[in-house]
Amino acid sequence: MVEKKLVWYLEYEININRPGLLGDISSLLGMLSINIITINGVDRGRRGLLILSSKERIQRLEPILRTMETIRLIKLREPTLRDRLAVRHGRYIQRDEEDKRTFRFVRDEIGLLVDFMSEIFKEEGHKLIGIRGMPRVGKTESLVAASVSANKRWIFIASTLVKQTIREKLSEGEYDTDSVFLIDGAVSLKRGNERHWSLIREIMQLPAIKVVEHPDLFVQKGEYSLRDFDYIIELRNNQDEEITYEMVNKQNTLFGFDF
Secondary structure (H helix, E strand, O other): OOOOEEEEEEEEEEOOOOOOHHHHHHHHHHHOOOEEEEEEEEEOOEEEEEEEEEHHHHHHHHHHHHHOOOEEEEEEEOOOHHHHHHHHHOOOOEEOOOOOOEEEEEHHHHHHHHHHHHHHHOOOOOEEEEEEEOOOOOHHHHHHHHHHHOOOEEEEEEEOOOOOEEOOOOOHHHOOOOEEEEEEHHHHHHHOOHHHHHHHHHHHHOOOEEEEEOHHHHHHHOOOOHHHOOEEEEEEOOOOOOOOOHHHHHHHHOOOOOO
């Protein structure tokens, strides 16, 4: 019977960092006919590996790893999106401890953010994503870049990227579930009329990706809540930056309205 091989994520912490440790791990995997796909440091003193193996060989590997004094096994499981990106980029995405839907990035991590959103955009079906951040931190640009990376068409429903955009209808060809619909919640809240919100309701029913900038303002309309969002992304210029709406209000005043 041919063993079915799957991709697994292995992460361990180094207890005794001696020469040849990685070679020992590699040799052990080789003896069990487990193939290494990718390996990288994912945190201080930790390594992450994507490996290809049958479930039976993983069950044999785990107790052996737990007996090794030089390392401490952290994770051995089917990889999550965060696991894959951690190996790819060499660090974990910061995640809120209380709200597991919230992920935090700083501007220096734009590449990681784009990669993260691109992977989400590739998923099929409905996804509602909120993104918080101060003006000109790179929110919209990151969304467009992620759409390109995921080979998705992006459609602005409400935006201030180039000029103020308030859509009240879509053309027949734009009702495409393979598109990413981008909504600036601040613009929709202040300038959106009933026809605009009727379009948003239509889009929300589509099995497609919807991204809302300033979700906290968007939900003030009362038709949606933050509980409806599958992901909340926060993008800051630096770790200590506070996300407030004072600057958002000032920016929108330049377009002829304020809050």
